[in-house]
Amino acid sequence: MSDTAAHESLLAAVGRYFETMYDSNLDRFDRVFAASAHLHGLRDGVLRVLPASEYRRLLAAQPSPKSKAAPRQQEILLIDFASPFQALVKVRVRIDAILYVDHLTYHRIDGAWRITAKSFHIERRFEGPAA
Numbered sequence: 001m002s003d004t005a006a007h008e009s010l011l012a013a014v015g016r017y018f019e020t021m022y023d024s025n026l027d028r029f030d031r032v033f034a035a036s037a038h039l040h041g042l043r044d045g046v047l048r049v050l051p052a053s054e055y056r057r058l059l060a061a062q063p064s065p066k067s068k069a070a071p072r073q074q075e076i077l078l079i080d081f082a083s084p085f086q087a088l089v090k091v092r093v094r095i096d097a098i099l100y101v102d103h104l105t106y107h108r109i110d111g112a113w114r115i116t117a118k119s120f121h122i123e124r125r126f127e128g129p130a131a
Helices: 003-023 026-032 052-061
Strands: 033-043 046-051 074-083 086-095 098-109 112-125
Touching: 003 026, 003 074, 003 086, 003 098, 003 112, 026 033, 026 052, 026 112, 033 052, 046 052
Parallel strands: 033 112
Antiparallel strands: 033 046, 074 086, 086 098, 098 112
């Protein structure tokens, strides 16, 4: 895979991540996260570690931001390729009333980019109804 093709396919994978965070599509979730992925982040000063399967259950158990017509905010802040098979992507994404900065570690597994680790930081909480 050429550098351009690797970059374009990674951008498509990040797009799937953004879509999944907005609409909570569980079929797409399985194409975004590797089954072995873990999520790490401080929430209210406490380190939270979730396996992808638990995160998937959390998404399934609550209404999606899309279903609530929540505002969308998403941007790619950094892409750093370690190799054609591994990359780090830093994004800012709003999920309902919380704005996150995520560091997403991607590996190209069987020809497809999958998130193998996610480290999240809550940058801002929005008050009041999501609108």
